[in-house]
Amino acid sequence: MNKHSALVVGGGVAGLQTAIDLASMGINVYLVEKEPRLGGHASLLHQVFPTLENAEELTKQLLQKVLNDPNITVLPYAEIESVAGSIGNFRVHISKRARYVDKAKCTNCGECEKVCPVDVTKKFEMGLATRKAIYLPKPFAVPARYLVDKEACLYFKDESCRACQDACPEGAVLYDQKPLREELSVGAIVLATGFCQYDAQKVGQYKYGVYPNVITGMEYERLCSLTGPTGGKILRIDSKERPKSVVFILCTGSRDEKHLRYCCNIGCLNALKHTYYLKQQYGEEVDAYICYTDIRAVTKQGEQLYQKVRAGGVEFIHGQPSEVRQTPNGFLTLDVYDLATSKLLSITADLIVLETGLKPQVNLKEKLQLPLDEDCFFLEKHPQLAPNETTRDGIFLAGAVQQPMHVYETLISASAVAMKVSSFMRSSPASH
Ligand SMILES: Cc1cc2nc3c(=O)[nH]c(=O)nc-3n(C[C@H](O)[C@H](O)[C@H](O)COP(=O)(O)OP(=O)(O)OC[C@H]3O[C@@H](n4cnc5c(N)ncnc54)[C@H](O)[C@@H]3O)c2cc1C
Ligand code: SF4
Numbered sequence: 001m002n003k004h005s006a007l008v009v010g011g012g013v014a015g016l017q018t019a020i021d022l023a024s025m026g027i028n029v030y031l032v033e034k035e036p037r038l039g040g041h042a043s044l045l046h047q048v049f050p051t052l053e054n055a056e057e058l059t060k061q062l063l064q065k066v067l068n069d070p071n072i073t074v075l076p077y078a079e080i081e082s083v084a085g086s087i088g089n090f091r092v093h094i095s096k097r098a099r100y101v102d103k104a105k106c107t108n109c110g111e112c113e114k115v116c117p118v119d120v121t122k123k124f125e126m127g128l129a130t131r132k133a134i135y136l137p138k139p140f141a142v143p144a145r146y147l148v149d150k151e152a153c154l155y156f157k158d159e160s161c162r163a164c165q166d167a168c169p170e171g172a173v174l175y176d177q178k179p180l181r182e183e184l185s186v187g188a189i190v191l192a193t194g195f196c197q198y199d200a201q202k203v204g205q206y207k208y209g210v211y212p213n214v215i216t217g218m219e220y221e222r223l224c225s226l227t228g229p230t231g232g233k234i235l236r237i238d239s240k241e242r243p244k245s246v247v248f249i250l251c252t253g254s255r256d257e258k259h260l261r262y263c264c265n266i267g268c269l270n271a272l273k274h275t276y277y278l279k280q281q282y283g284e285e286v287d288a289y290i291c292y293t294d295i296r297a298v299t300k301q302g303e304q305l306y307q308k309v310r311a312g313g314v315e316f317i318h319g320q321p322s323e324v325r326q327t328p329n330g331f332l333t334l335d336v337y338d339l340a341t342s343k344l345l346s347i348t349a350d351l352i353v354l355e356t357g358l359k360p361q362v363n364l365k366e367k368l369q370l371p372l373d374e375d376c377f378f379l380e381k382h383p384q385l386a387p388n389e390t391t392r393d394g395i396f397l398a399g400a401v402q403q404p405m406h407v408y409e410t411l412i413s414a415s416a417v418a419m420k421v422s423s424f425m426r427s428s429p430a431s432h
């Protein structure tokens with residue numbers, strides 16, 4: 001039995017903060033992340049509402065604490081294979097995926113990616129940016145070394161390529177590397193697996209995936225980010241021209257019995273932030289519209305952001321648009337009945353941004369034998385009294401996996417869970 005060790009699953013801001021707090025209370029933490037980088041969704045954003053701080057910088061502060069803490073062992077690019085035992089004595093098998101690059105030999109010289117023939121479209125970058133099948137993940141690769149994406153690599157498809165191995169001056173590329181299995185003994189498990197976006201294609205009338213200039217809020221973040229595919233310039237996706245009119249549609253897939261019943265909690269403030277970016281870049285040369293069901297600009301500074309955006313010339317339309325259509329020259333048109341003015345408006349746009357709903361990432365539900373509630377979140381022990389505990393003793397929830405959360409709420413949730421885990425460990429009789 002090892003009550004002084006805990007497993008945190010997920011290396012987004014929730015997992016990072018939980019690990020930091022647990023470690024500061026003297027608990028050994030294993031932080032398992034399935035990707036070869038840490039930071040989760042927050043690290044891919046441009047800025048973080050309501051204060052509009054640089055998202056990468058914010059995440060980096062947490063990351064540095066994690067990487068410098070001797071009580072935290074980071075296990076990146078790893079998967080939970082099985083979990084046995086119970087509170088106070090979980091035995092967790094994890095599998096560290098093969099990287100096919102010896103991290104001790106790799107010097108990040110980049111010679112391998114220069115010769116790799118395979119281009120892989122980068123997630124959330126709308127086909128505007130690619131990486132190679134051998135690559136250095138960004139931001140926040142841990143370790144900061146190259147690896148081979150087995151699904152994309154031609155060697156693993158039909159052995160038709162070995163170009164990176166031939167090009168590597170260090171002999172670091174190893175196609176026969178195997179996954180490594182490890183067993184961990186922990187007293188508690190914190191699930192910080194975050195969220196995934198609702199598939200905007202399911203909200204068929206907005207034609208996401210059909211028209212290139214219809215994008216999601218997450219893709220728009222990448223468009224605005226200095227490290228994104230356009231270096232931060234907000235452009236039409238097809239022609240790369242400056243947009244003259246942009247429409248932001250709230251509640252895409254949220255608050256709708258046909259999709260997700262619940263509020264995504266971030267869409268309203270996101271749309272305010274998104275129009276703010278747009279106006280900062282193009283001022284009066286661009287028309288910005290927000291189509292809303294309600295504006296829920298909660299939080300202390302949310303109202304300030306709302307007032308700033310209203311004063312900045314953004315047009316607010318109280319209604320959900322009808323079907324999006326595309327004209328032969330690539331413009332998008334939509335009709336929307338504005339409940340505030342009782343007028344039917346016809347808008348032409350260069351770009352439409354869908355602020356989509358969020359679903360919890362419950363990919364470990366079977367392995368952990370955890371039931372879900374009717375909205376497919378993990379069932380909590382008690383929604384009011386124990387919202388960050390699952391129905392299985394010793395397995396806790398931190399961050400957006402519990403419900404959609406802002407970054408600051410995520411961090412509060414993570415710290416609260418860490419306290420709960422630590423108090424359980426201290427109070428357990430077997431720990432004496
Ligand atoms: C478009 C958009 C804009 C946003 N803008 C803002 C904003 O301006 N301000 C704000 O406060 N909030 C914003 N948010 C919300 C913010 O992104 C979340 O609060 C935050 O990302 C939640 O962190 P998390 O760690 O709970 O989840 P995530 O960021 O989703 O991280 C979860 C991590 O767990 C990992 N993981 C998942 N499953 C497993 C598994 N089985 N094993 C191991 N690892 C796993 C994932 O790879 C990921 O790294 C925005 C969200 C979106 C979608
Ligand atoms: S060529 Fe070799 S050493 Fe250089 S980045 Fe690629 S794997 Fe690393």
Ligand code: SF4
Nearest residue numbers: 116134153154161164
């Ligand atoms: S072996 Fe795979 S990763 Fe290496 S160059 Fe060829 S396709 Fe790219």
